[in-house]
Amino acid sequence: MIITDWPNAVAHIDADYFFANCELARKPELRGKPVMVLGKLGSCILAKTPEAKQAGITTAMPLWDAKKACPKGIYIHGDFRYYTILSRYLMSLLGEWSPVLEIYSVDEAFMDLKGLRGLYRMPYNRIADRIREEIKNRIGITVSVGVSVNKTLAKVACELNKPDGTTMVPGRAISDFLSTIPVGDIPGIGRSRSELLFKYGIKSAQQLAETSQNLIQRWFGKTGVLLWRELRGETSFPIQKDSPPPKSIARTSSFDKPHTNLQVVHGMATYHLERAIEALYRHHLLVKEFALYLREKSFMTYGLKHRFESPTNDFYELVKALSKTIKNMPSNRIWRSTGVILSHLSPSCGQQLNLFEDPKKIECQDELNQAKLDLNKRFGRTTVRSGATLFISKKYTINKERLDLPLF
DNA sequence: TCTGGGGTCCTAGGACCC
DNA sequence: TCTGGGGTCCTAGGACCC
Numbered sequence: 001m002i003i004t005d006w007p008n009a010v011a012h013i014d015a016d017y018f019f020a021n022c023e024l025a026r027k028p029e030l031r032g033k034p035v036m037v038l039g040k041l042g043s044c045i046l047a048k049t050p051e052a053k054q055a056g057i058t059t060a061m062p063l064w065d066a067k068k069a070c071p072k073g074i075y076i077h078g079d080f081r082y083y084t085i086l087s088r089y090l091m092s093l094l095g096e097w098s099p100v101l102e103i104y105s106v107d108e109a110f111m112d113l114k115g116l117r118g119l120y121r122m123p124y125n126r127i128a129d130r131i132r133e134e135i136k137n138r139i140g141i142t143v144s145v146g147v148s149v150n151k152t153l154a155k156v157a158c159e160l161n162k163p164d165g166t167t168m169v170p171g172r173a174i175s176d177f178l179s180t181i182p183v184g185d186i187p188g189i190g191r192s193r194s195e196l197l198f199k200y201g202i203k204s205a206q207q208l209a210e211t212s213q214n215l216i217q218r219w220f221g222k223t224g225v226l227l228w229r230e231l232r233g234e235t236s237f238p239i240q241k242d243s244p245p246p247k248s249i250a251r252t253s254s255f256d257k258p259h260t261n262l263q264v265v266h267g268m269a270t271y272h273l274e275r276a277i278e279a280l281y282r283h284h285l286l287v288k289e290f291a292l293y294l295r296e297k298s299f300m301t302y303g304l305k306h307r308f309e310s311p312t313n314d315f316y317e318l319v320k321a322l323s324k325t326i327k328n329m330p331s332n333r334i335w336r337s338t339g340v341i342l343s344h345l346s347p348s349c350g351q352q353l354n355l356f357e358d359p360k361k362i363e364c365q366d367e368l369n370q371a372k373l374d375l376n377k378r379f380g381r382t383t384v385r386s387g388a389t390l391f392i393s394k395k396y397t398i399n400k401e402r403l404d405l406p407l408f
Numbered sequence: 409t410c411t412g413g414g415g416t417c418c419t420a421g422g423a424c425c426c
Numbered sequence: 427t428c429t430g431g432g433g434t435c436c437t438a439g440g441a442c443c444c
Contacts, residue, residue, distance in 0.1 A: 039412045046412070058409065065409080105415095105444045190442050223418065223442090250414060299411075339413085 005170035008235060009113035009124055012146045012154035013094060013131065016163035018107035019047035022083050023076055025140035034073040036066060043254060046078060050163065089139055097131055102239045110151050110239050128166040136164075149174070151237050152230035155187055156205070174233050179206035188227045193220060205231060245283050245345070250293070251275040252339025258297040265294070265338050266326050272339040273322055274385060277315055280342060281373055286311035288344035290318060292325040297334040303341065304328055311346050314365050315372065 015021060019037040024030055034052035036045050045061045055070040066073065087106045095101050100112035113124055120127055128145040135143050146158030148169040157167040157177070169177045184194040186205050196219060202208055208216075209231040216228045226236035251272035255264070269292055280287060288311045291303040306321040322340065372384045 044412055060411065061409065062411075108444075188442070192441065221418065246415080247417095248415075252413060254412075337412090 003171065005172055006114075006124070006149065007171060007233075008149050009116075010148060010151055010154045010239065011111040011113050011124075011128060011131075012151065012158040013109050013111060013143050014145075014155075014158050014162075015090065015107035015141055015143045017047050017049055018087075018141070019078060019083055020049045020052075021047075021141040022079075022086050024049070025086065026082075028140075030074060034070050035076065036070075036073055037076050037078050038063060039078060086139060086141070090135060090141075090143075093135060093138060094131070097127070100239055100241055102241060103243060110154065112239050113147065125166055125168050128168075132164065132166065149233050150230050150235045151239065152187060152227065153177075153233070156181055156185060159185065171233055174231075175206060175209075178209055178231060179204050181205040183208050186227070186231070188223065245285060245347070246279075247345060248341060248343040249276050249279045249283075249285075249287075249345070250339065250341040251279070252293050252337055252341075254295075254337040255335065258334045258336045260332070260334055262326070262329065265329070265335055266323070269322055269326070269338050269340055270319065271385075273318055274315075276340050276342050277313065277318060277369075278373060278376075280313050280345075281369070283345075284348045285345045286313050286348045287318070287342040288346065289342070290321045290325070291341040291343065292322060292329075293337075293339045293341050294329065294335060295337040297336045299336070302330070311344075313348060313369065315369050316365070 020035050023035055023037060032051065033049070034055050034057070035049045036052050036057060037047040038044065039046050043063055045057055045059060045063070045066050048057045048059070052070060052073055055073065057066050057070055057073070061069075063075070066075075083106065090107075091101070091103050091109060094109050094111060098111045098113065098116060102110040104110055113127060116127055117123060120130075122130070124147050128147050132143055132145055135141065142164040144158050144162045144165050144167075146154045146156065146160070146167045146169070148154040148157050149171050153169055153174065157169045160167040181204060183189050183197050183202060183205055184191075186208070189197070189208075197203070197208065202211060209228065211228070213225060213228065216224045220227070229236045253268070253272065255268070288308055290306045290308070292306075294302040294304065296302075304325045306325050308317065308321070312318070376383050376385075
């Protein structure tokens, strides 16, 4: 266990009920009301204000249950482009406070505070408060901040005074702090690990921190030991400034209701493939393995795979792979969702050509793909698109705006 | 809590080789 | 024909996160 207060200083900044908070930022008249943001097809709750939480609403609750629990609630279809813009604004403001910032998710970041006391001439807790105030004033949303000696402890601390609060856990306070935290509240300890720990009578985070390393290794392997070290005040997970390129790209969604029409499955999967290719280009990546993702009404899930001979980002090659894969689908099933997953990704610069590929042809394909993406960026995602998506007719989609498709 | 749409990492075990 | 011991690579699936 460490004995000094600030061998390192890490802040975890977490936007409170982010999507719902974004809605309050542009519709202040909704403040104080139970506001909920819904997923793509309005099927479940993605975010809720404290007032909705009080009414018994939980995240991922299906819409019909939510309406029973909170009939007078305000239900809003998620506007994810808007949330992304606010997220970028939030991160850029945080970046002004410290150059060492890790963007952890759309609504969370870690910041290295070490050395900033001298720079700003104020203690860490004051810096945290100032950050919260600035975000509230300039973006109109509230965030909570936890400050401790590493990422895990800062993250756990952040949860304690939500919303709109600062929580400090200096080195000497770690033990007392952890004795008040249930093991299940530690990031990295989910349901199954909690259950195992409970069997051994380990209920608080402090008890876990005092368990022998050998036991931790046996129960949870390498990652468990890294986490255990963080609970003891050491640093296993340094702040990572630059986010690495993705290892897989998935684009999926549920249908408005389960159905059996293969052309619609094909159309939806093609639509998602086009979205996935956009991401592939954005990250300058090539894909070696394509999977058609399918989920039955019963939640039975399939990933039908196709391997490319050499990594590609070519639209037509991917569309062909999808068409081929569709033919291997189990028949006579009722489908609930579909999409695509691109994996085994590699950087597109310095692409290795195999002996049979014509560099000129690849160059032409690339220009064509790029032109398609540029047109769609300027005039809307579906300006140039695969004919297969024509099969997603109005009959199968309830909300045109959500899909962003010109439906007929 | 009968269930969105994304992701990551680790591990066990099979295939294959010398 | 039967049998070692050691190594690597790959994949499926579990557990976890927001």
